Amino acid sequence: MPKANVTFEKLGITVSVPAGTRLIEISEKVGASITYGCREGECGTCMMRIVSGMEHMSERSVLEDKVLQENMAGRSDRLACQAQVLGGDIVVKA
Protein backbone atom coordinates (compact mmCIF):
# COMPACT_ATOMS: atom_id res chain seq x y z
CA MET A 1 0.00 0.00 0.00
CA PRO A 2 1.37 3.46 -0.84
CA LYS A 3 2.61 5.42 2.15
CA ALA A 4 2.85 9.07 3.04
CA ASN A 5 5.04 10.72 5.66
CA VAL A 6 3.30 13.41 7.66
CA THR A 7 5.54 15.60 9.81
CA PHE A 8 4.06 17.62 12.65
CA GLU A 9 6.43 20.53 12.74
CA LYS A 10 5.84 21.77 16.30
CA LEU A 11 5.84 18.28 17.78
CA GLY A 12 8.90 17.11 15.88
CA ILE A 13 7.20 13.85 14.95
CA THR A 14 6.87 12.22 11.54
CA VAL A 15 4.20 9.57 11.09
CA SER A 16 4.29 7.09 8.23
CA VAL A 17 0.68 6.44 7.22
CA PRO A 18 -1.23 4.57 4.49
CA ALA A 19 -2.29 6.73 1.55
CA GLY A 20 -5.85 7.94 1.96
CA THR A 21 -5.58 8.67 5.69
CA ARG A 22 -7.33 11.86 6.78
CA LEU A 23 -5.13 14.36 8.61
CA ILE A 24 -7.38 14.43 11.66
CA GLU A 25 -6.95 10.68 12.19
CA ILE A 26 -3.24 11.28 12.60
CA SER A 27 -3.30 14.59 14.43
CA GLU A 28 -5.55 13.44 17.23
CA LYS A 29 -3.52 10.29 17.80
CA VAL A 30 -0.22 12.09 17.79
CA GLY A 31 -1.39 14.62 20.37
CA ALA A 32 -1.44 17.66 18.11
CA SER A 33 -3.73 20.42 19.23
CA ILE A 34 -6.31 19.66 16.58
CA THR A 35 -8.94 17.24 17.73
CA TYR A 36 -12.43 18.45 18.33
CA GLY A 37 -15.09 19.97 16.11
CA CYS A 38 -17.93 18.68 14.01
CA ARG A 39 -15.66 16.33 12.00
CA GLU A 40 -18.00 16.86 9.07
CA GLY A 41 -16.32 19.80 7.36
CA GLU A 42 -18.73 22.45 8.55
CA CYS A 43 -17.36 24.22 11.60
CA GLY A 44 -13.84 25.01 10.40
CA THR A 45 -12.39 24.24 13.85
CA CYS A 46 -9.81 21.78 12.55
CA MET A 47 -8.26 24.15 10.01
CA MET A 48 -4.58 23.28 9.67
CA ARG A 49 -1.69 24.96 7.85
CA ILE A 50 0.21 22.83 5.33
CA VAL A 51 3.84 23.96 5.37
CA SER A 52 4.85 21.81 2.42
CA GLY A 53 3.57 18.91 0.36
CA MET A 54 0.19 20.31 -0.61
CA GLU A 55 0.63 18.52 -3.94
CA HIS A 56 0.40 15.25 -2.04
CA MET A 57 -2.98 16.12 -0.53
CA SER A 58 -6.43 15.30 -1.89
CA GLU A 59 -8.18 18.08 -3.81
CA ARG A 60 -10.47 20.35 -1.85
CA SER A 61 -14.09 19.27 -2.11
CA VAL A 62 -16.76 21.90 -2.82
CA LEU A 63 -17.77 21.75 0.85
CA GLU A 64 -14.22 22.14 2.17
CA ASP A 65 -13.56 24.97 -0.23
CA LYS A 66 -16.67 26.80 0.89
CA VAL A 67 -15.90 26.45 4.61
CA LEU A 68 -12.28 27.50 4.09
CA GLN A 69 -13.42 30.60 2.22
CA GLU A 70 -15.90 31.45 4.97
CA ASN A 71 -13.09 31.20 7.49
CA MET A 72 -10.85 33.45 5.42
CA ALA A 73 -8.35 30.65 4.99
CA GLY A 74 -5.18 31.03 2.98
CA ARG A 75 -4.12 28.76 0.15
CA SER A 76 -2.01 26.68 2.54
CA ASP A 77 -4.90 25.90 4.88
CA ARG A 78 -6.90 22.69 4.88
CA LEU A 79 -9.57 21.14 7.06
CA ALA A 80 -7.93 18.22 8.85
CA CYS A 81 -11.21 16.31 8.92
CA GLN A 82 -11.56 16.47 5.13
CA ALA A 83 -8.04 16.48 3.69
CA GLN A 84 -6.48 13.11 2.89
CA VAL A 85 -2.78 12.40 2.40
CA LEU A 86 -2.05 10.63 -0.87
CA GLY A 87 1.69 9.96 -0.66
CA GLY A 88 5.08 11.65 -0.45
CA ASP A 89 6.23 13.98 2.33
CA ILE A 90 3.88 16.45 3.95
CA VAL A 91 4.73 18.93 6.69
CA VAL A 92 1.97 20.49 8.79
CA LYS A 93 2.16 23.33 11.28
CA ALA A 94 1.01 21.59 14.43
Next chain:
Amino acid sequence: MKSAPDAVEIAPGTHWIGALDPGLREFDIILKTANGTTYNSYCVRGSSGVAIIDTVKLSHAGEFFARLEQVARYDEISTIVLNHLEPDHSGALPELMRRAPQAKLYISTKAQLMLKALVKDTELDYTVVQTGDTVDLGERTLHFFSTPFLHWPDTQCTLVEEQGILFSGDVFGCHFCDARLFNDQVGDFRFSFEYYYQHIMRPFREHVLEALELLEPLALKLIAPAHGPILRDVPQSYVQRYRQLASPLLANEVGADNKSLLVFYISSYGNTARMAQAVAEGAETVSGVRVSLYDLQAMGDLPFVDLIEEADGIAFGSPTINGDAVKPVWDLLSSLVAIKVRDKLGAAFGSYGWSGEAINMIEDRLRGLKLRVPIKGVRARLIPTDEELGKCHDLGKQLAQHLTGTVDRRVISMSELLASSHV
Protein backbone atom coordinates in the same frame (compact mmCIF):
# COMPACT_ATOMS: atom_id res chain seq x y z
CA MET B 1 -35.00 55.32 39.24
CA LYS B 2 -36.25 56.49 35.87
CA SER B 3 -38.85 54.22 34.26
CA ALA B 4 -38.43 52.62 30.85
CA PRO B 5 -37.76 55.45 28.41
CA ASP B 6 -39.12 56.15 24.99
CA ALA B 7 -36.72 55.99 22.08
CA VAL B 8 -33.73 58.07 23.14
CA GLU B 9 -31.75 60.29 20.78
CA ILE B 10 -28.06 59.55 21.32
CA ALA B 11 -26.85 61.84 18.51
CA PRO B 12 -28.68 63.94 15.90
CA GLY B 13 -30.90 61.55 13.94
CA THR B 14 -29.63 58.49 15.79
CA HIS B 15 -31.77 56.81 18.46
CA TRP B 16 -31.56 54.03 20.97
CA ILE B 17 -34.57 51.76 20.37
CA GLY B 18 -33.55 48.77 22.47
CA ALA B 19 -35.19 46.97 25.38
CA LEU B 20 -34.64 46.75 29.12
CA ASP B 21 -34.58 43.42 30.96
CA PRO B 22 -34.15 44.42 34.62
CA GLY B 23 -35.34 41.07 35.99
CA LEU B 24 -32.60 38.95 34.39
CA ARG B 25 -30.21 37.42 36.94
CA GLU B 26 -28.39 34.84 34.86
CA PHE B 27 -27.29 35.14 31.25
CA ASP B 28 -26.18 32.28 28.99
CA ILE B 29 -25.72 30.05 32.06
CA ILE B 30 -22.18 31.40 32.67
CA LEU B 31 -22.93 35.01 33.66
CA LYS B 32 -24.68 36.50 36.66
CA THR B 33 -26.10 39.99 36.66
CA ALA B 34 -27.09 41.98 39.71
CA ASN B 35 -29.66 44.18 38.02
CA GLY B 36 -30.51 42.69 34.65
CA THR B 37 -29.34 43.73 31.23
CA THR B 38 -30.31 45.75 28.20
CA TYR B 39 -30.60 44.63 24.59
CA ASN B 40 -29.47 47.72 22.74
CA SER B 41 -30.71 48.42 19.27
CA TYR B 42 -30.26 51.62 17.35
CA CYS B 43 -31.87 53.54 14.49
CA VAL B 44 -29.69 55.73 12.25
CA ARG B 45 -31.45 58.21 9.96
CA GLY B 46 -29.67 59.53 6.87
CA SER B 47 -31.03 61.80 4.18
CA SER B 48 -31.72 58.88 1.85
CA GLY B 49 -32.14 55.90 4.14
CA VAL B 50 -32.76 54.56 7.63
CA ALA B 51 -30.70 51.81 9.22
CA ILE B 52 -31.55 49.56 12.14
CA ILE B 53 -28.48 48.31 13.97
CA ASP B 54 -29.11 44.99 15.75
CA THR B 55 -32.43 43.88 17.22
CA VAL B 56 -33.37 42.40 20.62
CA LYS B 57 -34.23 39.13 22.31
CA LEU B 58 -37.51 37.74 21.00
CA SER B 59 -39.20 38.07 24.40
CA HIS B 60 -38.61 41.84 24.26
CA ALA B 61 -39.57 42.40 20.62
CA GLY B 62 -42.73 44.33 21.52
CA GLU B 63 -40.74 46.95 23.41
CA PHE B 64 -38.28 47.23 20.51
CA PHE B 65 -40.93 47.68 17.81
CA ALA B 66 -42.79 50.24 19.93
CA ARG B 67 -39.65 52.36 20.20
CA LEU B 68 -38.74 51.86 16.57
CA GLU B 69 -42.17 53.12 15.52
CA GLN B 70 -41.56 56.33 17.49
CA VAL B 71 -38.67 57.29 15.20
CA ALA B 72 -39.21 55.59 11.82
CA ARG B 73 -41.81 54.03 9.54
CA TYR B 74 -41.13 50.49 8.41
CA ASP B 75 -41.21 51.50 4.74
CA GLU B 76 -38.38 53.96 5.42
CA ILE B 77 -35.99 51.27 6.60
CA SER B 78 -33.42 50.65 3.88
CA THR B 79 -30.78 48.85 5.91
CA ILE B 80 -30.57 46.32 8.72
CA VAL B 81 -27.18 45.55 10.24
CA LEU B 82 -26.57 42.64 12.56
CA ASN B 83 -23.22 43.03 14.28
CA HIS B 84 -23.70 39.73 16.12
CA LEU B 85 -26.26 36.99 15.60
CA GLU B 86 -26.65 35.60 19.09
CA PRO B 87 -30.40 35.27 19.76
CA ASP B 88 -30.48 38.18 22.20
CA HIS B 89 -29.63 40.42 19.23
CA SER B 90 -31.29 38.59 16.35
CA GLY B 91 -34.52 37.50 18.07
CA ALA B 92 -36.68 40.20 16.48
CA LEU B 93 -34.99 40.01 13.07
CA PRO B 94 -37.51 37.76 11.26
CA GLU B 95 -40.42 39.96 12.29
CA LEU B 96 -38.49 43.14 11.42
CA MET B 97 -37.75 41.76 7.95
CA ARG B 98 -41.40 40.83 7.55
CA ARG B 99 -42.44 44.38 8.45
CA ALA B 100 -39.69 46.01 6.35
CA PRO B 101 -39.31 43.61 3.39
CA GLN B 102 -37.50 46.20 1.27
CA ALA B 103 -34.63 46.53 3.77
CA LYS B 104 -31.25 44.99 2.89
CA LEU B 105 -29.63 42.90 5.59
CA TYR B 106 -25.85 43.24 6.17
CA ILE B 107 -23.90 40.62 8.10
CA SER B 108 -20.30 39.45 8.40
CA THR B 109 -18.84 36.60 6.36
CA LYS B 110 -18.89 34.22 9.28
CA ALA B 111 -22.45 35.08 10.19
CA GLN B 112 -23.90 33.31 7.17
CA LEU B 113 -24.09 29.82 8.63
CA MET B 114 -25.46 31.16 11.89
CA LEU B 115 -28.10 33.21 10.13
CA LYS B 116 -29.33 30.14 8.29
CA ALA B 117 -29.34 28.15 11.53
CA LEU B 118 -31.23 30.82 13.45
CA VAL B 119 -33.65 32.02 10.78
CA LYS B 120 -34.89 28.90 9.04
CA ASP B 121 -35.61 30.71 5.79
CA THR B 122 -33.71 29.35 2.81
CA GLU B 123 -34.81 32.28 0.65
CA LEU B 124 -33.35 34.86 3.03
CA ASP B 125 -31.50 37.58 1.16
CA TYR B 126 -28.47 39.25 2.72
CA THR B 127 -25.22 41.00 1.86
CA VAL B 128 -21.89 39.97 3.36
CA VAL B 129 -19.61 42.81 4.47
CA GLN B 130 -16.09 43.07 5.84
CA THR B 131 -13.61 45.73 6.90
CA GLY B 132 -13.61 48.56 4.40
CA ASP B 133 -17.16 48.03 3.14
CA THR B 134 -19.62 50.89 3.54
CA VAL B 135 -23.32 51.64 3.19
CA ASP B 136 -24.39 55.17 2.29
CA LEU B 137 -27.54 56.39 4.05
CA GLY B 138 -27.15 59.95 2.76
CA GLU B 139 -25.03 62.19 5.03
CA ARG B 140 -24.54 59.14 7.21
CA THR B 141 -22.12 56.42 6.15
CA LEU B 142 -21.92 53.04 7.83
CA HIS B 143 -18.38 51.61 7.89
CA PHE B 144 -17.95 47.96 8.77
CA PHE B 145 -15.06 46.50 10.76
CA SER B 146 -14.56 42.74 10.94
CA THR B 147 -13.81 41.87 14.55
CA PRO B 148 -14.25 38.08 14.61
CA PHE B 149 -14.42 36.06 17.83
CA LEU B 150 -15.52 38.93 20.04
CA HIS B 151 -17.07 36.69 21.23
CA TRP B 152 -18.55 34.65 18.38
CA PRO B 153 -16.96 34.03 14.97
CA ASP B 154 -19.48 36.40 13.38
CA THR B 155 -18.93 39.55 15.39
CA GLN B 156 -18.33 42.89 13.70
CA CYS B 157 -18.52 46.60 14.56
CA THR B 158 -20.20 49.37 12.60
CA LEU B 159 -19.09 52.99 12.61
CA VAL B 160 -21.15 56.03 11.64
CA GLU B 161 -18.23 58.02 10.35
CA GLU B 162 -19.85 61.48 10.33
CA GLN B 163 -20.88 61.20 13.99
CA GLY B 164 -18.00 59.17 15.38
CA ILE B 165 -20.45 56.58 16.72
CA LEU B 166 -19.26 53.00 17.01
CA PHE B 167 -21.95 50.34 17.23
CA SER B 168 -19.72 47.78 18.83
CA GLY B 169 -21.94 44.75 19.37
CA ASP B 170 -20.93 42.89 22.54
CA VAL B 171 -17.51 44.57 22.58
CA PHE B 172 -17.35 47.25 25.30
CA GLY B 173 -20.71 46.00 26.55
CA CYS B 174 -21.84 44.64 29.91
CA HIS B 175 -24.89 43.25 31.62
CA PHE B 176 -26.15 46.25 33.53
CA CYS B 177 -29.68 47.57 33.28
CA ASP B 178 -30.30 51.22 34.05
CA ALA B 179 -32.98 53.22 32.24
CA ARG B 180 -30.80 56.32 32.38
CA LEU B 181 -28.81 54.61 29.61
CA PHE B 182 -25.69 56.82 29.40
CA ASN B 183 -22.47 56.04 31.21
CA ASP B 184 -22.37 59.47 32.86
CA GLN B 185 -25.89 59.04 34.27
CA VAL B 186 -26.28 55.38 35.25
CA GLY B 187 -25.14 53.83 38.52
CA ASP B 188 -21.60 52.59 39.04
CA PHE B 189 -21.26 49.80 36.46
CA ARG B 190 -17.47 49.35 36.49
CA PHE B 191 -17.66 45.89 38.04
CA SER B 192 -20.10 44.76 35.36
CA PHE B 193 -17.80 46.00 32.59
CA GLU B 194 -14.83 44.13 34.05
CA TYR B 195 -16.86 41.00 34.83
CA TYR B 196 -18.25 40.91 31.30
CA TYR B 197 -14.78 41.21 29.79
CA GLN B 198 -13.36 38.48 32.02
CA HIS B 199 -16.12 36.00 31.17
CA ILE B 200 -16.94 36.86 27.58
CA MET B 201 -13.89 38.40 25.91
CA ARG B 202 -10.93 37.03 27.85
CA PRO B 203 -10.84 33.62 26.10
CA PHE B 204 -10.36 35.54 22.85
CA ARG B 205 -7.56 37.81 23.98
CA GLU B 206 -5.60 37.57 20.73
CA HIS B 207 -8.68 38.54 18.77
CA VAL B 208 -9.32 41.44 21.15
CA LEU B 209 -5.83 42.74 20.41
CA GLU B 210 -6.41 42.37 16.66
CA ALA B 211 -9.70 44.25 16.93
CA LEU B 212 -8.11 47.04 18.96
CA GLU B 213 -5.64 47.63 16.14
CA LEU B 214 -8.68 48.46 13.99
CA LEU B 215 -10.67 50.40 16.57
CA GLU B 216 -8.04 52.40 18.47
CA PRO B 217 -7.24 54.76 15.59
CA LEU B 218 -10.90 55.76 15.22
CA ALA B 219 -11.96 59.21 16.44
CA LEU B 220 -14.82 57.97 18.59
CA LYS B 221 -17.29 60.36 20.14
CA LEU B 222 -19.62 57.67 21.39
CA ILE B 223 -19.57 53.88 21.75
CA ALA B 224 -22.97 52.24 21.50
CA PRO B 225 -22.62 48.60 22.60
CA ALA B 226 -25.31 45.93 22.35
CA HIS B 227 -25.58 45.53 26.14
CA GLY B 228 -25.35 47.97 29.02
CA PRO B 229 -24.63 51.69 29.20
CA ILE B 230 -24.01 53.83 26.13
CA LEU B 231 -20.48 55.19 26.47
CA ARG B 232 -20.57 58.88 25.59
CA ASP B 233 -18.39 60.26 28.39
CA VAL B 234 -14.72 59.62 27.58
CA PRO B 235 -15.45 56.67 25.29
CA GLN B 236 -11.74 56.20 24.54
CA SER B 237 -11.14 55.22 28.16
CA TYR B 238 -13.12 52.01 27.58
CA VAL B 239 -11.01 51.21 24.53
CA GLN B 240 -7.89 51.82 26.61
CA ARG B 241 -9.26 49.59 29.36
CA TYR B 242 -9.71 46.76 26.85
CA ARG B 243 -6.08 47.24 25.84
CA GLN B 244 -5.05 46.92 29.48
CA LEU B 245 -7.24 43.90 30.09
CA ALA B 246 -6.03 42.13 26.95
CA SER B 247 -2.38 42.69 27.77
CA PRO B 248 -0.62 39.98 29.80
CA LEU B 249 -1.90 40.01 33.37
CA LEU B 250 1.37 39.08 34.98
CA ALA B 251 4.71 40.65 34.37
CA ASN B 252 6.64 38.31 32.16
CA GLU B 253 9.62 37.57 34.35
CA VAL B 254 10.61 34.49 32.42
CA GLY B 255 12.44 36.45 29.77
CA ALA B 256 11.71 36.66 26.09
CA ASP B 257 13.84 33.66 25.17
CA ASN B 258 12.74 31.41 28.01
CA LYS B 259 9.74 29.14 28.25
CA SER B 260 7.54 28.61 31.28
CA LEU B 261 6.45 25.15 32.47
CA LEU B 262 4.01 24.85 35.36
CA VAL B 263 3.75 21.56 37.23
CA PHE B 264 0.59 21.18 39.33
CA TYR B 265 -0.01 18.28 41.67
CA ILE B 266 -2.19 17.09 44.47
CA SER B 267 -1.21 14.13 46.61
CA SER B 268 -2.81 11.99 49.33
CA TYR B 269 0.26 10.22 50.70
CA GLY B 270 3.08 12.13 49.06
CA ASN B 271 3.52 9.73 46.13
CA THR B 272 2.18 11.99 43.37
CA ALA B 273 4.08 14.84 45.05
CA ARG B 274 7.35 12.92 44.64
CA MET B 275 6.50 12.30 41.00
CA ALA B 276 5.81 16.00 40.52
CA GLN B 277 9.17 16.85 42.04
CA ALA B 278 10.87 14.44 39.61
CA VAL B 279 9.01 15.95 36.62
CA ALA B 280 10.11 19.41 37.70
CA GLU B 281 13.73 18.32 38.23
CA GLY B 282 13.80 16.67 34.82
CA ALA B 283 12.52 19.82 33.16
CA GLU B 284 15.11 21.91 34.96
CA THR B 285 17.91 19.99 33.27
CA VAL B 286 17.02 21.73 30.03
CA SER B 287 18.24 25.29 29.81
CA GLY B 288 15.81 27.94 28.67
CA VAL B 289 12.86 26.66 30.70
CA ARG B 290 11.62 28.17 33.93
CA VAL B 291 9.87 25.49 35.96
CA SER B 292 7.31 26.17 38.70
CA LEU B 293 5.84 23.58 41.06
CA TYR B 294 2.46 24.08 42.76
CA ASP B 295 0.38 22.07 45.20
CA LEU B 296 -3.27 22.40 44.17
CA GLN B 297 -4.44 21.56 47.67
CA ALA B 298 -3.17 24.83 49.05
CA MET B 299 -4.81 27.32 46.71
CA GLY B 300 -8.01 27.96 44.83
CA ASP B 301 -8.16 28.08 41.04
CA LEU B 302 -7.96 31.78 40.45
CA PRO B 303 -4.24 32.60 40.64
CA PHE B 304 -3.43 29.46 38.69
CA VAL B 305 -5.72 30.41 35.81
CA ASP B 306 -3.79 33.65 35.48
CA LEU B 307 -0.47 31.78 35.61
CA ILE B 308 -1.58 29.22 33.04
CA GLU B 309 -2.68 31.96 30.65
CA GLU B 310 0.95 33.09 30.50
CA ALA B 311 2.61 29.65 30.56
CA ASP B 312 3.89 27.64 27.63
CA GLY B 313 3.37 24.21 29.17
CA ILE B 314 1.35 22.67 32.00
CA ALA B 315 1.58 19.27 33.64
CA PHE B 316 -0.97 17.86 36.08
CA GLY B 317 -0.30 15.24 38.70
CA SER B 318 -3.30 13.57 40.29
CA PRO B 319 -3.89 10.39 42.22
CA THR B 320 -6.71 8.17 41.01
CA ILE B 321 -9.46 7.96 43.59
CA ASN B 322 -12.61 5.96 42.83
CA GLY B 323 -11.53 5.69 39.20
CA ASP B 324 -11.21 9.41 38.64
CA ALA B 325 -8.85 12.35 38.96
CA VAL B 326 -9.59 14.37 42.06
CA LYS B 327 -11.91 17.36 42.21
CA PRO B 328 -9.32 20.16 42.60
CA VAL B 329 -7.77 19.03 39.30
CA TRP B 330 -11.12 19.05 37.51
CA ASP B 331 -12.00 22.40 39.09
CA LEU B 332 -8.85 23.97 37.68
CA LEU B 333 -9.25 22.29 34.29
CA SER B 334 -12.85 23.48 34.02
CA SER B 335 -11.73 27.03 34.84
CA LEU B 336 -9.50 27.10 31.78
CA VAL B 337 -12.41 27.87 29.44
CA ALA B 338 -11.95 31.50 30.52
CA ILE B 339 -8.55 31.73 28.85
CA LYS B 340 -6.88 30.64 25.64
CA VAL B 341 -4.87 27.46 26.15
CA ARG B 342 -4.83 26.12 22.62
CA ASP B 343 -1.40 24.94 21.48
CA LYS B 344 0.13 24.99 24.93
CA LEU B 345 1.97 21.81 25.87
CA GLY B 346 0.17 19.49 28.29
CA ALA B 347 0.95 16.34 30.23
CA ALA B 348 -0.31 14.21 33.13
CA PHE B 349 1.10 11.86 35.74
CA GLY B 350 0.13 10.36 39.05
CA SER B 351 0.13 7.57 41.59
CA TYR B 352 -2.77 5.11 41.88
CA GLY B 353 -3.91 2.12 43.88
CA TRP B 354 -5.38 -0.42 41.47
CA SER B 355 -6.68 1.13 38.24
CA GLY B 356 -5.07 4.53 37.56
CA GLU B 357 -7.62 6.09 35.18
CA ALA B 358 -6.84 9.68 36.19
CA ILE B 359 -3.90 10.15 33.84
CA ASN B 360 -5.77 9.23 30.65
CA MET B 361 -8.78 11.27 31.74
CA ILE B 362 -6.65 14.36 32.32
CA GLU B 363 -4.89 13.87 28.99
CA ASP B 364 -8.25 13.59 27.20
CA ARG B 365 -9.41 16.80 28.85
CA LEU B 366 -6.21 18.58 27.84
CA ARG B 367 -6.70 17.43 24.24
CA GLY B 368 -10.28 18.61 24.42
CA LEU B 369 -8.97 22.02 25.37
CA LYS B 370 -6.74 21.78 22.27
CA LEU B 371 -3.45 21.51 24.07
CA ARG B 372 -0.67 19.46 22.52
CA VAL B 373 -0.22 16.24 24.47
CA PRO B 374 2.57 14.44 22.65
CA ILE B 375 4.12 12.50 25.53
CA LYS B 376 2.46 9.59 27.24
CA GLY B 377 1.89 10.31 30.92
CA VAL B 378 3.56 8.40 33.74
CA ARG B 379 1.58 6.24 36.17
CA ALA B 380 2.97 4.63 39.30
CA ARG B 381 1.22 2.10 41.52
CA LEU B 382 1.20 3.53 45.04
CA ILE B 383 4.81 4.36 46.02
CA PRO B 384 6.80 5.17 42.87
CA THR B 385 9.93 3.10 42.30
CA ASP B 386 13.22 4.69 41.32
CA GLU B 387 12.53 3.54 37.78
CA GLU B 388 9.13 5.24 37.79
CA LEU B 389 10.60 8.41 39.23
CA GLY B 390 13.16 8.18 36.44
CA LYS B 391 10.30 8.10 33.94
CA CYS B 392 8.86 11.20 35.58
CA HIS B 393 12.26 12.85 35.27
CA ASP B 394 12.30 11.92 31.57
CA LEU B 395 8.75 13.24 31.15
CA GLY B 396 9.82 16.60 32.56
CA LYS B 397 12.93 16.65 30.40
CA GLN B 398 10.98 15.81 27.25
CA LEU B 399 8.37 18.46 28.03
CA ALA B 400 11.13 21.02 28.39
CA GLN B 401 12.73 19.85 25.13
CA HIS B 402 9.41 20.25 23.34
CA LEU B 403 9.12 23.76 24.72
CA THR B 404 12.62 24.71 23.62
CA GLY B 405 12.40 22.98 20.24
CA THR B 406 15.24 20.62 21.12
CA VAL B 407 13.24 17.40 21.12
CA ASP B 408 14.64 14.54 19.09
CA ARG B 409 12.90 14.25 15.75
CA ARG B 410 11.25 10.87 15.45
CA VAL B 411 9.62 8.80 12.72
CA ILE B 412 6.94 6.28 13.66
CA SER B 413 4.34 4.31 11.79
CA MET B 414 0.60 4.74 12.05
CA SER B 415 0.23 1.22 13.43
CA GLU B 416 2.71 2.01 16.22
CA LEU B 417 0.82 5.19 16.89
CA LEU B 418 -2.52 3.39 17.10
CA ALA B 419 -1.03 0.75 19.39
CA SER B 420 0.32 3.29 21.85
CA SER B 421 -2.25 6.09 21.50
CA HIS B 422 0.77 8.22 22.21
CA VAL B 423 4.22 8.78 20.95
